[in-house]
Amino acid sequence: MRPAFSVILFTVLAGMGQGLFLMLVRADALGADPHELAVGGFASVALLGAGLACSFFHLGHPMRAWRAIAMWRTSWLSREVIVLPLTIAVVALWSLEHLLGKPHTAALAAAGVVLCLALWWCTGMIYACLRFLREWAHPLTLLNFALLGWMSGATLFAAYWSVLHGAAAARLWVVAAMVLTCAGAAARLASLARNRALRPKSTPQSAIGVAAARVRQISQGTTGGSFNTREFFHGRSAAFVANVKSIALVLAFALPLVLLAAAWVWPVPGLLPAAAAAQFVGLIAERWLFFAQANHPQNIYYQAVA
Amino acid sequence: MTQPAETLAKQLALVIDLNVCVGCHACVTSCKQWNTSGSAGPLADLNAYGAEPSGTFFNRVQTWEAGAYPAAETIHFPKSCLHCEDPPCVPVCPTGASYKRKEDGIVLVDYDRCIGCKYCAWACPYGARELDEARQVMTKCTLCVDRIYDEKLAPEDRKPACVKACPTNARLFGDVKDPESEVSKAIRERGGYALMPEWETRPANQYLPRLVRQAQEF
Amino acid sequence: MNHADPVGITQALDAGNTVKTTTCYMCACRCGIKVHVRDGEVRYIEGNPEHPLNRGVICAKGSAGIMKQVSPARLTRPLLRKPGSERGAGAFEAISWDKAYEILAERLGRIRATDPKRFALFTGRDQMQALTGLFARQFGTPNYAAHGGFCSVNMAAGMIYSIGGSFWEFGGPDLDRAKLFVMIGTAEDHHSNPLKIAISKFKRGGGRFISINPVRTGYSAIADEWIPIRPGTDGALFMALLHVLIATDRIDHAFLKRYTNAPQLVVEDDGERLGLFAFDPAAGPPGDGRNPHNKLVWDKVGGRVLAAYPAGIADGCDPALEGRYALADGTRVVPAFQLLRERVAPCTPAWAEGITGIPAARIEALAREIGTAAFEQAFELPIPWTDAWGREHPTTVGRPVAFHAMRGLAAHSNGFQTVRALAVLMSVLGTIDAPGGFRHKAPYPRHIVPNYRAFNAPEMIKPNTPLNAAPLGFPASPEELAINPDGSPIRIDHAYSWEHPLSAHGMMHNVITNAVKGDPYRLDTLMIFMANMAWNSTMNTMAVREMLNRKDADGEYAIPFLVVCDAFQSEMVAFADLVLPDTTYLERHDVMSMLDRPISEFDGPVDSVRVPVVPPAGECRPFQEVLVELASRLKFPAFTTAEGGRKFRDYPDFVVNFEAQPGVGFLMGWRGEDGATHLRGAPNPKQWEMYEKNNCVFQYHMPENMHFMRNWNRAYLDFAKEKGWRQKNDPVQLALYSDTLQSFRLAAQGKSQGRQPPVHLRERIAAYFDPLPFWYAPLEYAATDTAAYPLNAVTQRPMAMYHAWDSQNAWLRQIHSHNTLQVNPVTAKAAGVADGAWCWVESQWGRVRCIARHSEAVEPGTVWTWNAIGKASGAWQLEPGADESRKGFLLNHLISEELPLAGETSRRISNSDPVTGQAGWYDVRVRIRPAAPDEAEESHPQIAAMPDVPGVAGRGAKVLAYFAGKRK
Ligand SMILES: Nc1nc2c(c(=O)[nH]1)N[C@H]1C(S)=C(S)[C@@H](COP(=O)(O)OP(=O)(O)OC[C@H]3O[C@@H](n4cnc5c(=O)[nH]c(N)nc54)[C@H](O)[C@@H]3O)O[C@H]1N2
Ligand SMILES: Nc1nc2c(c(=O)[nH]1)N[C@H]1C(S)=C(S)[C@@H](COP(=O)(O)OP(=O)(O)OC[C@H]3O[C@@H](n4cnc5c(=O)[nH]c(N)nc54)[C@H](O)[C@@H]3O)O[C@H]1N2
Ligand code: SF4
Ligand code: SF4
Ligand code: SF4
């Protein structure tokens, strides 16, 4: 698939926002300062909102986006379109309550957590439900959207805490971020390993229904390309993809882990924000890879120009 | 998730006879001209006179080769939306712009409702949908729904434009649920098959294989 | 969810829309179409189901006609090259038609009054040669031809000189009744939609289809069997098939004896009659191809010499096909068939295998299969007919093996004899105009040789005087050549000269080169209509472009005045001094006439018309109107009344009222004052309306007894003469042995009395004017180091493009915006050329750089590409950098329009068939090598972008979203 930048940004930003919110709720339970929580909550709203804004760029008709709620019974995209604003609204309410110092309800926090999880579920299912996109059609896709989002939110929260209270005070959250980053790395590596082992189910033979041993396309029927050649091919070399993969693994997992560990040992300011920033960039590369590695069976029909 | 598809009483479809298709592309441009000024149009062309021209077409004719010289076969392979009986492109559409008609199984896009999210195209294993880059709505073969029921047309004209154009009559049109229809008979008698059966989309359009007549023995 | 289904909202037939029938001209097939127009814009073009040719179907091009109407390359105003500007620089000023006519009338008037041959009119994809030819003839110039010479004259002449008709549009395979169909060297054909309809029906009916072609595309794709063959070698295959059929006696003896010249006695004594048919002097002077009816046969029953007709075929006689005999005066004679048998004797399948690359066993099996189809699967139709000699045949015998061939045979310099070999093969099987075999279409069969004599003497060209013979014809002997007393050519293209004696369609591909060389003389004005001679219909393209601009020592252009009539800004337009903007096919009247190239069916003649469906763009005017106007201004006799006034108001008026013979005009339907007579009758002033009312087509179904065996069918022959299609009602015996060819050979050998070729051409004529078919390697090979250039390079017609003229079509160009070179993987790998890589293709004449693609569907000794996809930058109003010019390429750069004359170091001669002058497009030999990694990734050669000319509709929109009429 051709990675769509709007969708990459959307999933990375929103995922981070969701992860951040989960950490805020945990901190709330541990008795953190409501005002600090409120600021964090608004940051989460901002991330989610920015994600939402990005997602509009993916649409041919953004002005009609409201129509997308119609098919919640069948479409994960529709469900996501419903859950995302709800999540934003609940997180915003939760933040507002903390800001106003009003007695807050655990119900709102719970609702927020459920919505964040639901949002990951929806986002993941948008991809995982496409059964012939075999790189995506797997529970690991769900797990990764959730874990990577949560991980990046946790690192961000640790950084936030270190800015507020000094690096030493953030040790607990550093540990949490490290655990989540390790989990995220494990899950993502598992999906990469799975992708490597995947053998395409569709072949040129099944695509046109000819049984011969060698079946090759000579012409896709057009010489200048089409929507099908633009949307479903990343058009990059294998080396480029391999580079992106290395960048993703280093920036999303390895480097943040090193920085987190370092911050735990030497509570130097700046290490944690650096870890969060690296992870953000790494996740953009990771998401690019997520799309690029997905091999659409339609591509069999668009191989050759002559 | 997706519910098992309903089985409709009527399912219109094209059956394409690869035994006689010569790859002339008549079905490609007759489709384009019919649809561009019709209910599905206009179908835009980008770089119409420049490098890498590319436009919206509902139907493409590809060329494939099977086997090796001198036993090589050249296969012309027309492809448009297959109007799947279990169309993965429909349930994923968030707006309901993509839908399958209960009356006849035609899969359509409601252009006024489409937000151009391309999700349905992702969900089609056959690459049969094309986003119109000028209108930013998803388009695809309509099975000429605006022709085939038009009572202003003579009965013999109530057929898809591509079917009427095809010089070799390689494109048969009809109800694959009616066992007596021309298409059902062709599928039965000529071993009609579906594309990428592994995805169980149950394409309504089917293909008739090459048939090689050997020299008579002497 | 409720959807507003777009059901039944077709706007095609809404009130306010109009539907008009006319005839397509996106190619030369000429299908009937229905054009839907909405608010003045073309909404939809569909095939006309009422039309006999295409019966409702349409092709990719026809369906894209809308984009031809809106092409940004449309020329809309007459243009004059700016004084002082260079040709090709594209500096034009728009002028009025009055001015254009003034310039033309003055210039042409002057030429006509002095030396009419200095005006040349060459027309490319012309479908109205009856008018253009008439114009040239009335002008008095011999320098006229249409595209046939570079197209397929070998096919036309090779078969017409053998069986009186041909493939192309003159006849074809009877696939309704055939069981075996052998298609040779055909990619897309002139008769494309009907052939597609027929092949599909044939396959579905259980017929077996074999394709013989170095490449498997298009129709060949659906063949039951593909027999790859090395280009230029089919003659050897046919000779070997004849060898097997004759050796195994799978030939139609009765047919050969009655309907062909196989039993006729050929003189074997040396002298001026050597190799000619013996004749009975008492029955008239010696015959030539045109008057064959006093020849002799040997009656095996009576052991005596008899007149071939009718005595030889009388009951109780049995003309010998074999043996050697003597006439009463002792002259040694031999039946022509005996000579054929001897000719094919050494042509064994093993011999042919070495030449064609087809295994000998496969050739044997093919011969058996053909023989079995012809004889074991023969059938009889209950159609009685009477032959020319009065014998009644209660039934018609069907021979269900049909052949079809096109430029794969024709476009080689051995094509004439190869096509002859095929015609002879079809003849020995008895398939000529037989059910299931080859069938003629009216007005064919013609005489062998057709009764069209071209002008043949320089004295016939006189100032202000029409030629008293047609500029084009079919020579029957050296006496009919267009040569000067010294044997040099009279025509600018050297057609009908000793260089290419039977060039029945002229030699357009040599006009520019010869005119620039002044060989045989300088032209004053060259008018080109509908031909892209600066690009794809020329060989040696870059040199020809240079020649178009060449000036002599005085600074005058070697071709002083170049008039181009085109509808689009083609590559040719840049070189014009005067550009005449033509209408498109939807904007004008046209006729597909029996006087020219009608669209007849097997069972009777068909002609058709075009009528305007939309008004002309800008100031465009139909070329026909230009010719009628000029002919009137120049007071050509045929266009002027006895009182000296203008005879025809305009072209439609001309079509209705012009009579070639009394009662015979351009159109044969609805003649007579009231439109009640068909085929022949007085002019009908309402004829156009009647065509318009009847789908723009007139079809005449002849009675069943005239459907077959028309070479000898008494009823048909009488009918055809009566309707003016033929001058005589004589039967047309098939010329297995061609005494016409022998008459040229005798002249070359110095044995005959009359005209003899110049010394340097004697050997050539003697070699190639063989009265029996034979195979020889294409002439280019002798001039080539074939080890250094091991590959053959050919082109294929893409089904979705017509030559050059569809690249401006926004829809069609998306299918083929550029081409690639298709190479067998074995060949490509041996040359180190990867799939998709840039490579060089080199011939000894030139080189191109292009993208290579591996393909298993091509014979390893052949490379091919789609024809005419590559374009010069900026032509056709394509953006500079468009795929056509940056990635696309033209094979023509590799082909030379001239070859060294064999055995002569200093002389060059057209790269054409030595008999007919057919351009040898498919003879070129090439080699391939990878392009270096640091080379530009673009095709070579590149051409400086052509500037826009005034009046073009203008560079098209980046995003085109055509929607006809106002949106409801
Ligand atoms: N390498 C190679 N070269 C070949 C061939 C091949 O097989 N291989 N084939 C050869 C053959 S068979 C042929 S017939 C020639 C064809 O070659 P051309 O006869 O040159 O054919 P086109 O390129 O289509 O060009 C015809 C011209 O007609 C113009 N035209 C189109 N419509 C109209 C109209 O309505 N009115 C007027 N006035 N002009 C119009 C077009 O703009 C174009 O400039 O090419 C020959 N060249
Ligand atoms: N769509 C479309 N239709 C057209 C045209 C067009 O440009 N586009 N052009 C029209 C014109 S002007 C013409 S003349 C006709 C031509 O109609 P065709 O003759 O059918 O066209 P070509 O492409 O020249 O096909 C020649 C075929 O012969 C094969 N061939 C080459 N050399 C040999 C050989 O030595 N032996 C054998 N057996 N095969 C050989 C080539 O591989 C090719 O398949 O088409 C007409 N119809
Ligand atoms: S072919 Fe593709 S677009 Fe058409 S119904 Fe099937 S899945 Fe949907
Ligand atoms: S692009 Fe249009 S039709 Fe396709 S899923 Fe999105 S809204 Fe539905
Ligand atoms: S059925 Fe209609 S819309 Fe579909 S491919 Fe044919 S012409 Fe196009």
Ligand code: SF4
């Ligand atoms: S129109 Fe018919 S023959 Fe031509 S490509 Fe389409 S299906 Fe094949």
Ligand code: SF4
């Ligand atoms: S075959 Fe030629 S004449 Fe017939 S529809 Fe196609 S382009 Fe027109």
Ligand SMILES: [Mo]
């Ligand atoms: Mo041609």
